[in-house]
Amino acid sequence: MSDIFSILADHGLLLLIGQYPNGPVGGLVLTFVLSVLGIALAFPLAVAIALARMSPFAWLRWPATTLVYLVRGVPLLMFIFWVYFFLPVLTGQAVSGFTTMLITLVIYQAAYLAEVVRAGIEGLSSGQTEAARAVGLSYGQTMRKVILPQALYNMVPAMLSQFVSTIKETSLGYVIGVNELTFAASQVSSTLLTKPFQVYAILAATYFVLCFALTQLARELERRIARRRAGVTPSRRPVRSATPVLTDTPSRP
């Protein structure tokens, strides 16, 4: 245990902010920056992809569907390598690991988020769309003013979950040398040589605290939204049952 404290004392700063100020920011801060930027940039792209997926025009639908299936079927690591090798070719200049990771995360998360957005939109009753069109709103206006605001509100917990996924995915930056938290930890471990378990335990614990806190936040939000929704829509009872199904003494709730 004392090992852990001494490691944190000696190398905590490295894990937190990387080489800064002797180099670019790294460590946990970089992880966080990468995640926030990643999900923030992915979001508008995700809405576009979702709308394309649901569009009646095949020329919009097919590319969007293909992207989603690609992302579902190909490991993130392969994506990272593709971007790593071909972004410089496309742009003609060297691309940093950070940019590579960011672009990969944006595309990858946009595809997953698009499914979340799609589920959110399709989860709204069709009555909403019908009512909006019935008073004369166009498709675009219906989407912007009626559907998306409601759908997005309902989707906040799912989006938080995707944010947590993004944080976990930044760890893959290790493989291309991005100095995020996992890479920083591996450097600390190779410096110390004899305490790999302690270092990686700290690493796991850091991610755990961050992600667990966000997951709990998402769950709390989900509860609140469900409560709100129960008051507004004609009730469709949640599937959750209060009592476990397989206890031996059944009793009326």
Place this chain on the structure above:
Amino acid sequence: MTSNASHAAMISFKQVNKWYGDYHALSDIDAQVARGEVVVVCGPSGSGKSTLIRTVNRLESIQSGTIEFDGKDVNAPSIDVNRFRSQVGFVFQSFNLFPHLSVAENISLAPTTVLRKSRREARERAVALLERVGLAARADAYPGQLSGGQQQRVAIARALAMDPPAMLFDEPTSALDPEMVGEVLQVMKQLARDGMTMMCVTHEMGFAREVADRVWFMDHGAIVETGSPDAFFSAPQSARAQKFLSDLRSH
């Protein structure tokens, strides 16, 4: 409504009490259902009628008193609860058919697993029962493909498959669309005419008047009034029964 009612009771409640925490759900229930008798239990919602019927096959527990079924104490520790339950036919308000099994499989499930009958034997019996409820042609359909009334009739056949000496019905038609109530009541009336001992929680007064031997009126966990259907419906004695009937008729 049969001529075969023997003297020994099929179901008897003696000083039965049940609490949910502080809430007194059943209070001092003393009553009997004779063999071959058809009893209708009615009352306002929350009166405990569903709870009462569910204590007979131990879907609900009781804190004091004795319940006897076919001469045996239902809550005796020596009883094999599964064996016992297989001998009490129970029909639920929401049918509760098993959606992943066909109609015939639903009916054959208990005979094959509890009575260890052969598949063929159980299926023959299932088809015979389906004929009895008018659904022989749907033996290989799935519950999801049937209407509510059809599902409930299958549920009745499923309960009959174990040859129970008595059948319990917990609001069997309350979850049905009005046009399907008739087909289920038809089956129940025929069962009654064939001499089955029945205890039914129901709001269907027409059914009660036609085939019931007695009506038990419950309110706030107690049996407030009993009587023949004619007497009860035309001239209820207690104020609460009068209010209940007038509420029932006014909608």
Place this chain on the structure above:
Amino acid sequence: MKLDLDFSVLTRGDYPQWIGHGVVTTLELTALAWLLAAVLGTVLALMRMTDSRLCKAAVAAYVEYHQNVPMLVQIFLWYFGIPSLLPESVQAWANAVGGEFMFAVIAVGLCMAAYLSEDLRGGLRAIPRSQYEASRALGLSYLKAARLVILPQAARIALPTMVNHTVLIFKNTSLAMAIGVAELTYVTREIESQSFRTIEVYLLSTMVYLAISLLIMAGGAALEHRYRIRTR
């Protein structure tokens, strides 16, 4: 941008063998990790169904840990961290038998067990209480009711998510390259660094991953269709 594609390079020398070996290793990793995850996941789901608060808390903690720590970090913890805690003799044995593969299977399997157990749990919770009551009312015992009525329905409900998680297990095997397991991604990088035919080899590997993922999803869809609960 000039595309000078020459796929024939991939058919020369040892490359086909390497690729084949990579695919086989990936599939082996997937299969073993899946087995571990499925068995352990079922045990965890059943533990959560018991009345013991200790069991429930333990499973909840297990699931939370594995779902909130990145897969790569879990692999590192197992491969770099755990062996340092084991006695010398065990470490030597692990090195001799190719510890990377073993630890990769353990790490991915244990992590995905958490996900699969949540899938099963969701399936079980979705079955209305009344199904259980109806089977007990017929005289079926607790175990028979579980086996014949509850679990068949729960499995059908959990199937789509479990198929998704199976694809996830398959994709996660690529992370094993970070500890030196010669699965498909590792092999791809090796060939690329030797032959400089970047597009060709990456295209090939991507196609392989995509094909197998789609196969798993199609298989899952076929299973779902075969066992679907029939309605009008």
